[in-house]
Amino acid sequence: MPVLSVRDLVVEFPNRRGVARAVDGVSFEIDPGEVLGLVGESGAGKSLTGAAIVGLLPPPGRIAGGAILLDGERIDALPPHRMRAIRGRRIGMIFQDPLTALNPLFTVGQQLIETMRAHLPLSHRQARERAIAWLAEVGIAAPSMRVDAYPNAFSGGMRQRVAIALALCAEPRLVIADEPTTALDVSIQAQIVALLRRLARERGTAILLITHDMGVIAETADRVAVMYAGRIVEIGSTRAVIDSPSHPYADGLMASIPSLDRPVDRLRQIDGAMPRLDAIPAGCAFHPRCPSAFDRCRVERPELRDVGPTRSACWLGQGHG
Amino acid sequence: MRDWLDSDAVHGFRTSPIAVLSCLLLWLLIGGAVLAPWIAPQNPFDLGRVSLMDSSQPPMSPAADGDRTYFLGTDQQGRDMLSAILYGLRVSLLVGGLAVAFAVVVGVTIGLVSGYVGGFVDLVLMRIADVQLTFPAVLTALLVDGSIRAALPRSVHDSLQLHVVVFSIGISLWPSLARTVRGSTMVERGKDYVLAARVIGVPSWRVALTHVLPNVVGPVMVIATLGLGMAILAEATLSFLGVGLPASRPSLGTLIKYGGDYLYSGSWWMAAFPGLALMLLVLAINLLGDWLRDALTPGLR
Amino acid sequence: MPVLLVVGFIAFALSDFVGDPVLLYLGQDQTQEQREALIRQLGRDRPIFVRYADYVWGVLHGDFGISYAAREPVGQLLMQYLPATLELAGIASALAVAVGVPMGVYTAIHRNTLLSRVFMIGSLIGVSLPTFMLGMLLILVFSVWLGWLPSFGRETVLSPVLPAVTLAMFQMTMIMRLVRAEMLEILRAEYIRFARARGLSDRAIHFSHALKNTLVPVMTIIALQFGGIVAFSLVTETVFEWPGLGRLLVKSVASADGPVMSAYLLLTALLFVTINLVVDLLYFAIDPRLRLPRGGA
16 A cells, blocks of 8 residues: 555635636655655645645645545545644655754754654653664764754754654654755755665655755656646656656656766757746646647646556647547 | 735735724814814813812713703813813824924934934934933933923923923934934935935035935834824823923823822712823824834835 | 943933032022032032042942932932832733733734734733823722722732733733734744644644744843833832832932932943843843854764
């Protein structure tokens, strides 16, 4: 059974002029120990998908349709106190900016201890020992001393390690990592990714890795889902999506990854910009930017279907009408 | 987008009925004060019209000679409270208005000089403003009043009391004005058009007046409005403490003070109605000031 | 420190120029010769700088001169009135913090409930209601009509209740508004989102994580507003005939008693500077960012 199963998720933001659909019918599954990468430009709806799963949509956002199942149990309509028991305990979360994610006025030990004690039956002393062990686990030197340090005594990379410990310390089944490397120096990004990947593999924890960075996906993810304007346009194994993308948007995205073994003179770019939520075109949302768009794309919206090694939402290869 | 919804439109919609109401209330009170000699049922200072037979009557009681009703009661000397309040409003508004006008003149001038000249002058002036700011208006006014009281003989002092009170209150209000104007002046001074004006030989004081002043009108109006509320309260407080205006020209604060002496005998209306008038006046001014601040100076907090 | 210097000079001026010491010693019937002799004897014919130095020297040794009205050393007078003021200010501040902080937290978390609106409107009235009127209102209701609480003096255990509530009101509404504004700001912070994502309880998030972060700005403003408390204590002590420093000052102003006025001014400035120092020290206790140079491992 998959750890997480998202079915036809719809996230809406009501405003004065009506309702903006930020996530529109997204479905995917993640198995134990698996890393699913969710990629797309900013505003594609990938972070909101993650926020919807942990029940932390910014108001007035709401889940307007679909289902979210964690270990087969529906969690998308739970009352707040039951959702709180799931957050941290069964779903861990890592945010983009490690500088602002830790409360500056509490030691890292205090923050680890309170998280563990909120979910696990531990005494203060036991929790403290575990906190030290976790700091060691995420690669913090001299953890028994650093446990009493405040976040400002840590560098950005070190803080993200602490954030990873905080997300994993109650041993969740699933970790949602929302742009975990974006705010870090390039030299540190690889370390953080490797750390996350190792810890998840050792514990059988599933990871939803949300990022706009295809390089990180290529290194880390087992499978990848490409989002555009609130929908998944292509999903499949990382190798297949990178090597032979079938959706023109995914193709454009992959062509923007610099590669060491395929020397290229210049990287391709996709012209135009993603539409605003209140102005999503009819038919395929990508058609105004698509080099291969034809009449059907402007009228009818394509659904995901099997196309060889991946599933893609595109009329290309479906027969021209 | 959501921020915009949160702030301007919704906020403006929410606060403007309050602004309209407070504006109406304020005009009503100011109108009552200005027209007091014509609309007040009685001239409370005309002893011939005041009858001791009518002293300490509760609200809605008829006059002894039966030709009218004291809606808000009378004081211990038989004065009609409603009339006394209308005349008291006059005094309170007069003192408050003069104090603010004084503070605006001093504050804007010092702000312009400080911001335009800069350097040592700026440093000294702003230090003084800092020190002044840490002392509350009432304390400053008390000390200034006390010093002047000591310096002048009693008879001179009494006839100058209005000026003394206006000065004492005004002097405590100038620093916030001076600071705002100084800030704007310094920003404007650095701009290219001011430099250009100086290059072509326009005198710098004219540059300051024509270009800086229009930019500070908004903030100055906001601070002056809120300052009017503070000034009226400060005057009332000084009068209450017994160092305000002489009893021959009772402001709302004086009325409250003397009414308070009769609180224990149960004559609550002598303090309560002037108090209510004062509160409504200050509340209306503060609400209007808050609204002005939101409307005119989105950046100012 | 510039505050103390400037205030020190103003205080000297008050003490030196306000009031007539000759009147104090000689009464109304004085001859010109007696007067001049006394002025020499008191050293008041010396240059102003010498007198200033003399004054500062005296103040540093606890000598504030002699009150013209009470004919007592001002130092003694202050000591006599100080305890009542400290008692009142202490109770009022404790009350303001104990009530204002929870109200601020509540109105920040439950922004649109009826109770929040009541609190917010109440605070607006609290700011617009002059202190002396609040005091009189309380006297009218609780002393005159209900007869529950004493309305003046400092004789019984219940005596401080009404003055303390009066004095606390402004501070309380101010603290409430400040805590609310800061809480609203901080509840949007990323670490609050992360704390929620870690599954912490609302109580832990609001009262531990968020509230602690509001403390530094709130303390700053409270310290800055100390002057306001001084002003309100003047009024409160007058309304309730509370035998404190504020009453002493009001009486001194009415009788143009320069030395007492200047001593009060100095004491206030000293308190102000001390409070700011204490707040600075508290910052270090609360905020580790100030303790360490930035950066680190």
